[in-house]
Amino acid sequence: MSVLHDLLIRCATIVTVDLKRRVIENGWIAIDADRISAIGAGEAPKAKRIIERPGLIAMPGLIDAHSHSGHGLVRAAGDGDGDLWFRICEEIYAGVATPAFWRAEARLAQMERLKAGVTTAVSLLGGGADVMRTDTPEAGDVHSAATIESGLRTFVAVGPGRLPFPKHFGTERRAVSFEQQMEVCADLIARHDDILARRTGVALILPVYSNAHMELHGPEIRRMSAAMRTLQDKAGVLFTQDGHRTGTIALARDLGLLSPLAALGHSVDLAEEDFAALRETGASIIHNPSAIMSIIGRCPVPELLEAGVTVCLGSDAGAPDRGFDMFRHMAQAMHYHRRHFRDPAVLPEGKALELCTIDGARALGVADQIGSLEVGKKADVILLDGRKPHLWPPVMALNRITHFANAADIDTVIVDGRILMEERKVSHLDLGEVLADAEAEADRAFAACGRMDTRLESPETWTQARRMAGAYRPAGSED
Structure with missing residues (x-):
C-alpha cells in the first residue's frame, strides 16, 4: 500500500544545503506533520495536498x-x-x-x-x-x-x-x-x-x-x-x-x-x-x-x-x-x-x-533540526518563484539565489509543515491591520517623546557629496 503524504512539493530545483550540498533538478519534497519525510527526483509519491507550479525553487527557510x-x-x-x-x-x-x-x-x-x-x-x-x-x-x-x-x-x-x-x-x-x-x-x-x-x-x-x-x-x-x-x-x-x-x-x-x-x-x-x-x-x-x-x-x-x-x-x-x-x-x-x-x-x-x-x-544550536532540507528535519521550506526575468534562464541556482533574487521573489513559506504564505498570500494575518496598528503606535510614541520632527528628511540629502549630520558611534563607545 502506497504512503499518502500530508503535503508534496514538486519543484524545478531543490537546493538542499544538506551534507552533500545536493541541488536536485525536477525534484519533490514530501512532508508529514511537521517533518520532511522524503526528498527525491522523478516519479513522486501521492499526497493529500500538492504544490506544483512552474519554476519553483525550494530551499531551507x-x-x-x-x-x-x-x-x-x-x-x-x-x-x-x-x-x-x-x-x-x-x-x-x-x-x-x-x-x-x-x-x-x-x-x-x-x-x-x-x-x-x-x-x-x-x-x-x-x-x-x-x-x-x-x-x-x-x-x-x-x-x-x-x-x-x-x-x-x-x-x-x-x-x-x-x-x-x-x-x-x-x-x-x-x-x-x-x-x-x-x-x-x-x-x-x-x-x-x-x-x-x-x-x-x-x-x-x-x-x-x-x-x-x-x-x-x-x-x-x-x-x-x-x-x-x-x-x-x-x-x-x-x-x-x-x-x-x-x-x-x-x-x-x-x-x-x-x-x-x-x-x-x-x-x-x-x-x-x-x-x-x-x-x-x-x-x-x-x-x-x-x-x-x-x-x-x-x-x-x-x-x-x-x-x-x-x-x-x-x-x-x-x-x-x-x-x-x-x-x-x-x-x-x-x-x-x-x-x-x-x-x-x-x-x-x-x-x-x-x-x-x-x-x-x-x-543558534539547532542545526540538527533546521537549516537544511533533509529527511527527519523540521519542514521549514521556502519556495522562490524562479520564473522572473531577473532569475532567468533557469541555470546555476546558487548564482540566481545569491546575486539576483530578492525578498519579493518568495512565493511560499512553510514552517513546521504549515503553509504560512502561498503565492504571496497570507491568509491568517491581516496586512492592512498590521500596517495601520504600526503606523498608529509609531505616531503615538514619537508624539509622546516630542520627536515628531525627527521623521522629516533634511535638505542636506540633495546636491552635495556628504551631509553634516552627526556621525554614527557604536553603542557604549562614549564611555
Missing part, C-alpha cells in the same frame, strides 16, 4: 541571527544623525513604549520576515544604546505572542542594560536593578523558551564591555557576567551580544561568557586574541554586512571561516537603513569582502547561502 525589536517603528528617525538616533531609541524603548508599541512592531516585523522567507530570527528586545526592555515581562510576552500568531520562529534576546544601575524605565522613570531585570529574564525563559515545539525562544544578552569599562566598573562587570553565565548554564539557552570589536571578544572569554551557545554580533576589527578566544570556546560570529558598524569597521569573515569559526548572517533589523531581506545581505556580504581583497573568488555563492541557512542554525 532563511535564518536572521541578529536583529532588534522596536526598530521597525523608528526606521530612519534622525535622518542619519547617529547620536540623535540613539537618543530617540532610548527615549522610546525605555520610556514611552507601551506593550501596544511592542506588539505592533513585532507583528510588523513578522509580516516583513514572512514575506521575505525568513523563518527563524533572533530579535533583541530593544537596542540603540543597549536599551533592553526587561523591567517587566510585558514586552517579551507580546513579542512572543506575535511570533506564535505569525507561525515563524523567533528567539527574543533579553538582558540587563548598560552600566550604571539602576536603569530607569517608563514615563514615570521607575528605577529597576540588575537583579530585577535578571528575574524578568528568568521568567521569560521559563514561559517562552521552546523554539522547536512552540516556535518561541529566549536568548540572554549582556552589553559588550571593553578594557576601558573594566577600569571603571571591573568588579560589577565580573559579578554581572557570573550571574549571566549561571542563568545561561541553568536554562541551557543561547547567549548573544551586540557590537564586538577589537579585544572585546577576548575579554568576554575571560569573563566566562563564551561557549558554543554564544553568538556574537558585528565583531569588527578583531585582534588575534579575539580569534584565539573564538577557537578556544567554540563561540560563533554574526556578520551584519549591511549595518553601519560594517562601514566603520570590518568583520573578517573569510579569515574567520578559514580559522574554523562558525559565521552566520544577521540583518541588524529593519532600521535605520536596512530590512529583513536576507538576499540583500547575502549579496552585500559577497561584494563587501570581495572588494576588501580585490578578489571575486572570495566568499563563493554557496558559502554565502550557508551563512543564512545551515551556519545560522549551527550558531
Whole structure:
C-alpha cells in the first residue's frame, strides 16, 4: 500500500544545503506533520495536498541571527544623525513604549520576515544604546505572542542594560536593578523558551564591555557576567551580544561568557586574541554586512571561516537603513569582502547561502533540526518563484539565489509543515491591520517623546557629496 503524504512539493530545483550540498533538478519534497519525510527526483509519491507550479525553487527557510525589536517603528528617525538616533531609541524603548508599541512592531516585523522567507530570527528586545526592555515581562510576552500568531520562529534576546544601575524605565522613570531585570529574564525563559515545539525562544544578552569599562566598573562587570553565565548554564539557552570589536571578544572569554551557545554580533576589527578566544570556546560570529558598524569597521569573515569559526548572517533589523531581506545581505556580504581583497573568488555563492541557512542554525544550536532540507528535519521550506526575468534562464541556482533574487521573489513559506504564505498570500494575518496598528503606535510614541520632527528628511540629502549630520558611534563607545 502506497504512503499518502500530508503535503508534496514538486519543484524545478531543490537546493538542499544538506551534507552533500545536493541541488536536485525536477525534484519533490514530501512532508508529514511537521517533518520532511522524503526528498527525491522523478516519479513522486501521492499526497493529500500538492504544490506544483512552474519554476519553483525550494530551499531551507532563511535564518536572521541578529536583529532588534522596536526598530521597525523608528526606521530612519534622525535622518542619519547617529547620536540623535540613539537618543530617540532610548527615549522610546525605555520610556514611552507601551506593550501596544511592542506588539505592533513585532507583528510588523513578522509580516516583513514572512514575506521575505525568513523563518527563524533572533530579535533583541530593544537596542540603540543597549536599551533592553526587561523591567517587566510585558514586552517579551507580546513579542512572543506575535511570533506564535505569525507561525515563524523567533528567539527574543533579553538582558540587563548598560552600566550604571539602576536603569530607569517608563514615563514615570521607575528605577529597576540588575537583579530585577535578571528575574524578568528568568521568567521569560521559563514561559517562552521552546523554539522547536512552540516556535518561541529566549536568548540572554549582556552589553559588550571593553578594557576601558573594566577600569571603571571591573568588579560589577565580573559579578554581572557570573550571574549571566549561571542563568545561561541553568536554562541551557543561547547567549548573544551586540557590537564586538577589537579585544572585546577576548575579554568576554575571560569573563566566562563564551561557549558554543554564544553568538556574537558585528565583531569588527578583531585582534588575534579575539580569534584565539573564538577557537578556544567554540563561540560563533554574526556578520551584519549591511549595518553601519560594517562601514566603520570590518568583520573578517573569510579569515574567520578559514580559522574554523562558525559565521552566520544577521540583518541588524529593519532600521535605520536596512530590512529583513536576507538576499540583500547575502549579496552585500559577497561584494563587501570581495572588494576588501580585490578578489571575486572570495566568499563563493554557496558559502554565502550557508551563512543564512545551515551556519545560522549551527550558531543558534539547532542545526540538527533546521537549516537544511533533509529527511527527519523540521519542514521549514521556502519556495522562490524562479520564473522572473531577473532569475532567468533557469541555470546555476546558487548564482540566481545569491546575486539576483530578492525578498519579493518568495512565493511560499512553510514552517513546521504549515503553509504560512502561498503565492504571496497570507491568509491568517491581516496586512492592512498590521500596517495601520504600526503606523498608529509609531505616531503615538514619537508624539509622546516630542520627536515628531525627527521623521522629516533634511535638505542636506540633495546636491552635495556628504551631509553634516552627526556621525554614527557604536553603542557604549562614549564611555
